[in-house]
Amino acid sequence: MNKPQKGCNLEKCFLCSNTVPEWRETINLHKQNLKFKKGEVIFSEGQQVTGIYFVYSGTAKVHKKWGDDKELIIRFAADGTILGHRGLGSKMVYGVSATAIEPLVVCFVDIKFFEASLKTNSDLSYKLMVLFAEELDVSERKMRDLAHMPVKGRVAQALLSLEEQFGEDAAGYINLTLSRHDLAAFAASTYETVFRVIMDLIKENIVIVTGKQIRINDRQKLAGLTTGV
Template identity: 50%
Template sequence: MNHHPHCFLHQHCLPEWKAAIAASARLVSFKKGAVIFREGDPVEGFYFLHSGKVKVHKQWGEEGKDLIIKFAGEGNMLGHRGLVSGEVYPVSATAVDAVEACFITPEFFRSTMLVNHQLAYSMILLYADELQQAEQSMRDMVHMNVKSRIAKSLLKLEEIFGKDEDGYINGHLSRQDVASFAGTTYETLFKTINEWTADGLVAASGKQLAILNKKKLRNIVQ
């Protein structure tokens, strides 16, 4: 397997370990909408994203609602939480668009970390960063009202996916995905978007959303 410039695994490994990666890793691809792994499935391995975006989501509450924890992209890693959670994936991962990734088994990952201290150190930083973000999300859920969470989510989605030439957020996410990312219901999101469209804060066209007034949205977040 060839070295990829945005592969987390390649970036943090010793040059002399590259041959081992080439022999043990395999390149995998997923179509838009494909499930990469499901919450509760046995851990088969880990994915290092080369291209495309993936939604990482989890069931929550009694009704089994879907909560989108984050969107992962080029240079990110998937499945690594499975390394420490009793050998099952604690989250699900679904391709938002066409995805290419490098896949390795848990055994190879463990031996790679023992040999490559830089990778092990980078993994610690990655876990620490994710823990911090998860704690922030929990605080947002508790302390922010739903409109603030929707505003924050829209600003974040624009940052992650960028905009098309008409100013609409890329990614072609469903309204349900946007609601799941904001930790709210489809109905509440629908009502809020209609209200903001009338006030000229956002524009909606089919599935697509555009932010028209960033300053006002940021004020709502505050």
């Protein structure tokens, strides 16, 4: 990890875009820009909260321990996204981990300054409350899917979610290169099971795979797997 000099993206950054213009100069005085390599841990589940992170460029996975040796990827954080906010509360420990899945640059502010920002900027407090509500809804749906949706449906849902969040590249592939292990963790399954499901989807001409890149070839059929249609 090192400290590059980067300016804020006022349109995308969760912190800057939800604070009054006068507060942004104060942000510049308190922020640190940190750079992480692919695979480098930003913070770990159970660590004491030291501050909040905002993604400037690159992508991170937000994940949680699942059993003794497994992980469950809760979401992916891209440009402008906030990281570490789930550690807010009476215990002040990070409830999840965050790891860079590609070269990543983040803006970091210490927890005292972030709390001061919340008290000073009502829009920031409101948007954070909405974000917590949205994340709770996603978590509840993920738990429901884990209990009731077969693995093939969960893999299909994972691919559709990734395409919705990251879009497609010029060749039509999902614009995020993801390992099969990470795809399995996002679908709450195992590597071996996801590998078999992907092979089935290829045979059914629902997806096209080139290396680690995946292109959705038949969106209607893929979506049907998430509903049992």
